[in-house]
Amino acid sequence: MKLYYSKGACSLAIRIIIHEIGVTSEFEAVNLKNKTTEAGENYLLINPKGAVPALMTADNELLTENLVIQLYLAEKYKATNLLPTADNFKRYRVLEWLNYISTDVHKSFGPLFNPNVSEEMKETVFIPLLRNKLVFINDHLINKNYLLNDQFTLPDAYLFVVLRWVATFKIDLAKFENLSRYVTVLANRESIVLSLQEEGLKK
Numbered sequence: 001m002k003l004y005y006s007k008g009a010c011s012l013a014i015r016i017i018i019h020e021i022g023v024t025s026e027f028e029a030v031n032l033k034n035k036t037t038e039a040g041e042n043y044l045l046i047n048p049k050g051a052v053p054a055l056m057t058a059d060n061e062l063l064t065e066n067l068v069i070q071l072y073l074a075e076k077y078k079a080t081n082l083l084p085t086a087d088n089f090k091r092y093r094v095l096e097w098l099n100y101i102s103t104d105v106h107k108s109f110g111p112l113f114n115p116n117v118s119e120e121m122k123e124t125v126f127i128p129l130l131r132n133k134l135v136f137i138n139d140h141l142i143n144k145n146y147l148l149n150d151q152f153t154l155p156d157a158y159l160f161v162v163l164r165w166v167a168t169f170k171i172d173l174a175k176f177e178n179l180s181r182y183v184t185v186l187a188n189r190e191s192i193v194l195s196l197q198e199e200g201l202k203k
């Protein structure tokens with residue numbers, strides 16, 4: 001299989017999950033500005049949505065949407081530690097967090113990365129909206145190592161990746177005590193250390 005990714009983008013969560021599971025994969029970088037892959041292919045012909053992540057499965061199916069790729073990998077490789085089976089209610093907690101991080105937290109960054117949104121709008125509207133979500137997660141993480149308390153699951157990889165973007169927008173993560181501790185612990189996790197190294201990123 002092959003993961004189409006962009007350095008430090010949300011596709012990093014899929015790389016982390018691939019390493020958590022211990023499955024082998026190829027990785028091909030995509031230039032999101034000109035939509036070409038590192039092999040010089042037109043990425044829009046591979047994935048007309050133009051976004052990463054996209055996973056070409058071993059069965060030659062191109063799968064998109066971060067949350068769905070994570071579900072696919074966990075179920076295909078029976079990683080029930082990352083996504084419990086349907087007879088275990090924890091599965092729905094994992095899905096609840098995945099959906100929240102995908103639709104509420106990840107998408108809150110959209111206007112912040114958009115150069116056409118004014119600095120004033122970012123500071124007065126969009127950063128406060130994001131900050132509220134960080135407060136909620138920070139409160140949830142009191143006395144917990146992971147979102148599901150003592151077990152690393154799919155949404156932890158995704159949350160780690162989006163929290164790496166926070167500093168870019170003058171939000172000081174150090175002010176969120178539990179989130180800071182959480183990120184520090186995760187940054188030393190083997191799958192994450194390897195993923196950051198492979199994308200040439202600092203902890």
Ligand SMILES: N[C@@H](CCC(=O)N[C@@H](CS)C(=O)NCC(=O)O)C(=O)O
Nearest residue numbers: 009010032050051052053065066067
């Ligand atoms: N709905 C997609 C969104 C993915 C997404 O926003 N990817 C960003 C990088 S984090 C991207 O590729 N943006 C460039 C673009 O959409 O042109 C998903 O959940 O996977």
